[in-house]
Amino acid sequence: xETFQKxxxxxxxxxxxxxFQKHVQRELDEVRREAEETCALxxxxxxxxxxxxxxxxxxxxxxxxxxxxxxxxxxLIDGGIGFEWRSQDSKGIGTxxxxxxxxxxxxxxxxxxxxxxxxxxxxxxxxxxNFLPILKDLV
Numbered sequence: 001x002e003t004f005q006k007x008x009x010x011x012x013x014x015x016x017x018x019x020f021q022k023h024v025q026r027e028l029d030e031v032r033r034e035a036e037e038t039c040a041l042x043x044x045x046x047x048x049x050x051x052x053x054x055x056x057x058x059x060x061x062x063x064x065x066x067x068x069x070x071x072x073x074x075x076l077i078d079g080g081i082g083f084e085w086r087s088q089d090s091k092g093i094g095t096x097x098x099x100x101x102x103x104x105x106x107x108x109x110x111x112x113x114x115x116x117x118x119x120x121x122x123x124x125x126x127x128x129x130n131f132l133p134i135l136k137d138l139v
Contacts, residue, residue: 017064024060027073028053028081035075046079051100055122056081059098066132069139071096087138094135098122108134 035048060070060083071083071094080099086092087110094108106128107117116134 020064021061023070024057027070028056031073031075031081038075045077048075048079048081049100052079052081052098053100055098055100055102055104056083059083059096059104059122059128062128063132063135066129068132068135085135085138092138094131094138104128106131108138110137 032048032053035045039045039047056073064070069085071085074082074084076082076097078099080097083096083098085094092108092110095106097105099105102122103119104122105117105119107115108131109115116131118131120128
């Protein structure tokens with residue numbers, strides 16, 4: 001699955017919730033703009049629904065309160081929003097995808113040693129909470 005990501009300089013969640021919310025809104029606005037511009041040029045790319053942006057904002061807030069660094073945020077050509085974290089040594093990657101259907105598709109890979117993947121309901125904190133230590137291992 002191909003993602004189009006905007007790199008940013010926020011590697012850790014801001015301590016101030018207002019600053020965090022403004023940063024997230026700017027990031028999601030930029031992702032929305034890029035996705036809409038590209039969809040207007042290529043009808044084979046699925047548009048990202050408004051519900052995906054709402055779900056992405058909710059998930060980012062959940063991650064913020066669990067001390068997970070802000071991921072690289074991008075849109076997905078199949079109509080979703082993707083989050084990505086990479087380890088400092090480039091040997092691990094964690095991802096989450098949101099499509100506006102109240103589901104989170106998540107996965108992580110640490111080379112050939114350990115792989116985790118799954119899907120959970122966005123408001124079901126059991127599976128994401130089990131995935132959080134893996135994300136923390138990456139960063």
